[in-house]
Amino acid sequence: MTPSRLFVALLLLTPACLSAQKPPADATVVAAKRSASQRLLADTARWREAAMAIWGFAEVGYKEVRSAALLADMLGKEGFRVDRGVAGIPTAFVATYGSGSPVIGILAEYDALPGLSQQAVAEKRPVSDGKPGHGCGHHLFGTASVAAGIALRHEMERNGWKGTVKVFGCPAEEGGSGKVYMVREGLFKDVDVALHWHPGSENSVAVDGALANKSAKFRFYGRSAHAAMAPEQGRSALDAVEAMDHMVNLMREHVPQDTRIHYVITSGGKAPNVIPDFAEVYYYVRHPDKRSVMEIFDRVVKAAEGAALGTETTMKYEVIGGTHDLLINRSLAEAMQPNLVLAGGVVYSPEEEAFATKVQATLTGKVPAIATAAAISPIAEPKGASPGSTDVGDVSYTLPTVGFGTATWVPGTPAHSWQAVACGGTSIGVKGMMSAAKALANMGIDLLTQPAIIARAKEEFVRSKGDYRYTPLLGDRKPALDYRD
Numbered sequence: 001m002t003p004s005r006l007f008v009a010l011l012l013l014t015p016a017c018l019s020a021q022k023p024p025a026d027a028t029v030v031a032a033k034r035s036a037s038q039r040l041l042a043d044t045a046r047w048r049e050a051a052m053a054i055w056g057f058a059e060v061g062y063k064e065v066r067s068a069a070l071l072a073d074m075l076g077k078e079g080f081r082v083d084r085g086v087a088g089i090p091t092a093f094v095a096t097y098g099s100g101s102p103v104i105g106i107l108a109e110y111d112a113l114p115g116l117s118q119q120a121v122a123e124k125r126p127v128s129d130g131k132p133g134h135g136c137g138h139h140l141f142g143t144a145s146v147a148a149g150i151a152l153r154h155e156m157e158r159n160g161w162k163g164t165v166k167v168f169g170c171p172a173e174e175g176g177s178g179k180v181y182m183v184r185e186g187l188f189k190d191v192d193v194a195l196h197w198h199p200g201s202e203n204s205v206a207v208d209g210a211l212a213n214k215s216a217k218f219r220f221y222g223r224s225a226h227a228a229m230a231p232e233q234g235r236s237a238l239d240a241v242e243a244m245d246h247m248v249n250l251m252r253e254h255v256p257q258d259t260r261i262h263y264v265i266t267s268g269g270k271a272p273n274v275i276p277d278f279a280e281v282y283y284y285v286r287h288p289d290k291r292s293v294m295e296i297f298d299r300v301v302k303a304a305e306g307a308a309l310g311t312e313t314t315m316k317y318e319v320i321g322g323t324h325d326l327l328i329n330r331s332l333a334e335a336m337q338p339n340l341v342l343a344g345g346v347v348y349s350p351e352e353e354a355f356a357t358k359v360q361a362t363l364t365g366k367v368p369a370i371a372t373a374a375a376i377s378p379i380a381e382p383k384g385a386s387p388g389s390t391d392v393g394d395v396s397y398t399l400p401t402v403g404f405g406t407a408t409w410v411p412g413t414p415a416h417s418w419q420a421v422a423c424g425g426t427s428i429g430v431k432g433m434m435s436a437a438k439a440l441a442n443m444g445i446d447l448l449t450q451p452a453i454i455a456r457a458k459e460e461f462v463r464s465k466g467d468y469r470y471t472p473l474l475g476d477r478k479p480a481l482d483y484r485d
Contacts, residue, residue, distance in 0.1 A: 061172030120425030137199025234275030322473025367412030408432030
């Protein structure tokens with residue numbers, strides 16, 4: 001920060017902020033960021049080992065027993081108080097260091113995706129067919145967040161700074177809505193700002209929202225019979241699923257065009273000559289507006305009810321997850337940008353470039369230049385909601401939140417692909433992870449030492465949220481711990 005910008009920042013401080021903690025000299029902040037980055041880089045082997053262990057565990061939502069324990073144990077050994085099994089979730093935790101204000105939250109994820117097993121090679125080659133894999137890079141996500149939290153803890157101690165760092169171990173982001181239960185439990189109520197990041201194929205601060213999402217499993221119950229000898233005595237639960245799917249597909253013409261509806265039949269019977277007495281279909285409904293998601297989801301329920309009526313079966317449904325759209329905090333995004341620039345992008349070695357060239361040959365469409373992994377995208381104007389969903393959205397409606405992405409994957413690599421799993425198991429993924437850890441630590445240092453940033457973020461948060469009163473889209477259901485069964 002230049003002297004003139006520092007003077008303006010001081011003018012913006014409220015008396016309460018000034019009395020809480022006087023910002024240190026600019027040189028102190030610069031030195032702290034340098035120290036944190038040096039510590040992180042010196043411990044790269046440690047963080048690589050942790051990330052690769054979680055990459056190998058590849059545990060799906062609410063089953064991340066070893067992954068959560070590894071990260072929580074690392075924090076515990078570094079002086080954090082670790083509360084495990086929070087919000088009724090065995091694999092969720094909150095690790096706390098320090099006391100008083102400000103309270104900085106860092107989100108960590110570590111769940112894998114089903115069916116994406118892949119070796120760290122530039123061709124499709126599963127470790128084990130049908131097994132999970134880290135197609136969204138959450139092994140890197142969780143590890144970088146923990147590393148950043150520990151780096152901040154050391155800088156707080158070294159500089160005598162007051163404040164609290166909380167690392168939130170957040171399971172089941174992939175459809176399980178783990179953070180929603182943590183928000184509902186009040187675990188974020190005393191946090192001033194939440195930081196998050198995500199693996200990706202470029203380095204940029206998030207300024208676009210996300211799609212709100214509500215998901216459910218629809219279960220139909222019929223009557224079994226021999227499909228050839230006595231079909232009239234049967235009532236097919238699979239027919240009901242297919243009827244529902246057909247009606248929902250017809251409905252696509254009559255919903256807003258930015259709606260996304262996806263489904264997979266998770267149970268459809270066991271043998272062609274046995275009329276299925278049970279069938280199940282798993283649905284996601286997404287839209288940029290949370291209210292629209294609720295309305296469209298209710299129409300999907302009506303299609304399920306109609307399918308049951310028409311096939312003389314019965315239907316029950318279970319809401320599995322529900323997440324809000326992402327409330328962007330522009331002032332925090334602008335504060336994050338220089339910290340991501342300071343952390344730097346990913347520069348490939350000749351061996352990594354050769355690997356990247358092979359990966360890009362497996363991708364479709366136009367792919368960015370490999371060198372873009374080293375660049376930091378300038379902060380952009382919002383373009384609207386991104387096509388994905390995240391339970392970070394619920395955190396963002398609870399307190400000011402900011403996120404970014406780093407190039408842990410070869411440029412052009414899509415998430416939830418075997419290519420993403422492969423990249424995440426290589427030095428390319430580790431380099432992107434370390435950039436993320438440095439950026440998180442940099443931002444954390446600014447938040448601990450410059451209360452004006454938090455004050456502006458809170459003012460924007462109040463304006464952006466308006467009169468909306470947060471209500472979880474998944475209602476009062478207990479965590480769906482068995483949703484991956």
